[in-house]
Amino acid sequence: MDTQREKAQALGVDWFTRFAKQIELGFFDAISLRLRDARWWKRHFRRVFMRRLEHVYRGHCNLVHAKKWLYTSRDNVQRRRQQKARNAAVLDMMLMVNELGQEFKLAELVEKSNANPAIRRAELMVRIAGFESVAQDLGHAGEFMTLTCPSRFHRAHRLSGAENSKYDGSTPRDASAYLNRVWARVLAELxxxxxxxxxxxxxxxxxxxxxxxxxxxxxxxxxxxxFRRIVAKHGCRDSHEELGLRYFLRKGERLQHAREVQAALLSRGEAKQSLSKIAARFAVEDEFWSKANWRVSHDVKARVDFKAIDWNCGTAAGYIAKYIAKNIDGKNALGQEIGDDDESLIGESAAATVAYVDAWASLWGIRQFQQIGGPPVSVWHELRREFADKQPDEDSEILRAARAARAADLGDWGKFVQVMGGVHVKRADCPVQLYKELPMESGEVAKNRYGEPCDKAIRGILCATTGEIRFTRIHEWVLCFDKGGVATPWTGVNNSTNLLDDEKPRPKSAKNPTVAEIVRRVFGPTARAGWAKQRDFMQAALAQDSEVPPAVQRQWREEMSALDESLQLPEWNAERWLGWVQHRADEQQEWVRQAREQANRAKQQSEQTQELRDYLATLRSMGTSAWDASGFGRYAKKVQAALREQSRTPAVRPEKFIKPKQYDSLESVLRDAAALEQKLAAQWVDWLNDF
Known part of the structure; x- marks a missing residue:
């Protein structure tokens, strides 16, 4: 393992960060499997290469600034656009199928989720407005804060684009890590x-x-x-001298400086002063910030800036709405553009520069939005999923969940926070929590491709006080490819159902040949004769003309070798190939049918288990006589004890997830051009040999 770690670190793998979870749980075999997986290394090298290339543009060539490329290089922006286009194409060709035979395009489902920028922006604004309403009810103050990195993280000056002499070569990811460390210290002191x-x-x-x-x-x-003093103290600790702040970080540093001053005074023949008296002239960090006044706050605005929210001048959400929109889609609640981007010197609109921001965040792996405090939003999502088209049952034992569900369905984040226990509630203390189950496969916990147990999957919501479970995800879904689109018509009358007996279809147009004709045209005898003719021409030209440049000679010889290999292959059989394609299509349809049947069986078993739970709960509510009448009387104590135990720690219902069938690999769709060309060439050779 030590040898693998050294080799991986030499290739740019941050070992203890990347494999922290595996090291903690002792999954060292999973680490070894990853290091032997070509797909894992491909993702790693793609990420490392793109970040280093961007660092060359930004750090070495100084091309990323307001005078040249705003936020990130245009190569990165173009790659991000191509990636999103590929992802959209893949989503459009995928289907989600459940046990009822219902089919939905994956692209349509994504458009209705938080992946849609408009939905994500609207939800963030709803949650911010909800926190604001809670703050007004509690009489709390609102504070808008800006926290910036020291000068050593900035590459260029904004107006001139000139290089920053204090820049130390840090990347945006390094700067993000610095801000995270500062915020961690702030939260700890708070x-x-x-x-x-x-x-x-x-x-x-x-x-x-x-x-x-x-x-x-x-x-x-x-x-x-x-709060302001604590944030300013930690935000200005690094390179505080450039802000004109004079203090020592620790008392030991102040004492050492006092000794140096004492020695300097003695060397000039002045009277000896005590170290404590000399040290009292200088402040350490805590003393400095405890006595900081408004002038200090003004001096540190370049690093930390605060603005108190005035409820009389507008809503708190209005202060941050611009920054939310600027980093999502550049539009307001009405779908209108919010105006120009302040960072742009040429007046680019925020709706245009949002593509640069998205590419920047994707490349450097920076999380753009984070909620501080409050209940988890995942419960909010599940409640909206369950009660989107129906009213909660007030008579249910899960009454608190019903109230939270109504607040979630109405988009009232403030009321949802109050029902869930307030803005400072801990996850373990929330009255409504997520209910998760381990994915099962053949009676065992499912594992990923590296042999690690899969994480628990969300299946519904749980009332923590009663143990009642409400399943929000009742269907079993299978991911598969969509059928091909409508082909171009072969004749002008293919949709007609009343052809006369003496009426013949038109001959097929040369513009719309059949697949078999295309195959014959490309690989048939005519094409092979053309290959031979081209090879003979090159041989004659090389034999007669000695003035052909060496580079052209090498290219011709390579092409001649490729033509010889093609001519040695057996002639293509188009009919057999078409039969093979039809066989593959029938095979995929059979896979989908089997998946639906298996999902339906899993759903039926799940419903039977739930009916038994409901029956036992009903008997419990009816008392001991009901147990005796039902035949469970002698087991009443054991069953009641089991139910009480279930209320405290709900039993995990065996998972009924179905492992999706392995259809054509998505990697073939997203493979790089060179690798794709090599793979297809190898497949053509194999297929030709078979036919």
């Missing part, structure tokens, strides 16, 4: 001072790709000043 905040933070790039944070947070009014 917790020590019993300051609990809630809200959202947004990450966006400066003109040169260096990230910075915007945050909208709510807190008790009396804690606002201490």
């Amino acid at each position: 917790k020590r001072n019993d300051i609990q905040i809630y809200g959202f933070r947004v990450v966006e790039p400066h003109h040169d790709g260096c990230p910075h944070w915007h945050g909208l947070f709510f807190m008790p009014t009396e804690q606002r000043d201490l």
Whole structure:
């Protein structure tokens, strides 16, 4: 394992970060399997290469700034557009099929999810407005914050595009890691001072790709000043000298400086002063920020800036709405463009530069939005899924879930937060939680391609007080390819159903040949004769003309060799190939039929298990006499104990997931051009040999 680690680190793998989970759980075999997997290395090298190429553009050539390429290189923007186009094409050719035979295009389902920019923007604004309503009800203050990296992370000046002399070669990912470390220290100190905040933070790039944070947070009014001091202290700790701040980070540094001052005074023949007296002239970090005034706040605006939310001037959501839209689709709630991007010097609209921001975040792996505090949004999604088209049952034991569901369905995030326990509720204390199950396969926990147990999958919601479960995902889905689209008509009357006996279809147009004709035209005797003629021409030209350049001679010889190999292959049999294609199509239809039957059997078994649970719950509510009448009397105590235990720790229902059939690999669709060409060439040779 040590040898593998050294080789992997030499190839750019951050071993202890990338495999932290596997190391903690002791899945060392999974690490070895990954290191022997070509697909895993392909993804790794693609990511490493693209980031290093971008660092050459930005860090070495200084091409990423407002005067040249805003936010990221245009090569990266083009690659991102091509990637999204490929993904859209793949989604459009995939189907989701359940046990009832219902089919949905995957692209249509994605458009109705948070992957749709308009839906994602609307949900973020709803959640921010909900936090604002909670803050107003509690009398809390709103604070808008901007946190920026030190100068050493910035590559270029904005107006001139000139190189920054303090730049140390850091990448945007390094800058993002720095901001995360700063925020972790801020949250730790806020917790020590019993300051609990809630809200959202947004990450966006400066003109040169260096990230910075915007945050909208709510807190008790009396804690606002201490919150500002704590954030400013940690945000300005790195390179605080460039801000004109004079203090020592630790008391040991101050004492050492006092010794140096004492020695300098003695060398000049002045009276000796005590170290404590000299050290008292200088401040350490905590002392400095505890006494910081408005002038210090003004001096550090380049690094940390605060703005108090004035409820009389507008909503708090309005302060951050611009930054939400700027990083998603550049539009407001009405679908209108929000205007020009402030970072652009040529007046580009935010709707245009959002493509640059998306490419920047995707390349560097930067999370753009994060909720601070409040209940998990995944429960909100499941409740909206369950009660989207029906009202919750107030008589249900899951009454609190019903109230939360109504709030979720109405888009009232503020009420949902209150029902779930408030803005500071812990996940374990939420009255409504997610219900998850382990995916099962052949009676065992399913494993991924590297032999690791699959994570639990969401199946519904759970009332923590009663143990009642409401399943929100009742169908078993299978992913498969869609059928081919409608082909071009072969005749002008193919849709006619009343042809006369003496009326003959038109001859097939040369513009619309059949597949068999295309195959014969490309691989038939005529094509083979053309290959031979081309080879003979090259041989004659090389024999007669000695003035052909060497480069052309080499190219002709390579082409002649390829033509010889093609001529040695057996003649293509188009009819047998078409029969093979039809056989493959029938085989795929049989796979889909078997998957539907298996999913239907799994659903029936799941429904029977749920009916038994409901029956036992009904007997429990009717009392002991019901147990005796049902024949369970002698087992009443055991069953009641089991039900109580189930209420505390709900039993995991065996998973009924169906492993999707392995159809044609998606990798063949997304493969690089060179690799795809080689693979297809090898397949053609094999098929020709068979036929």
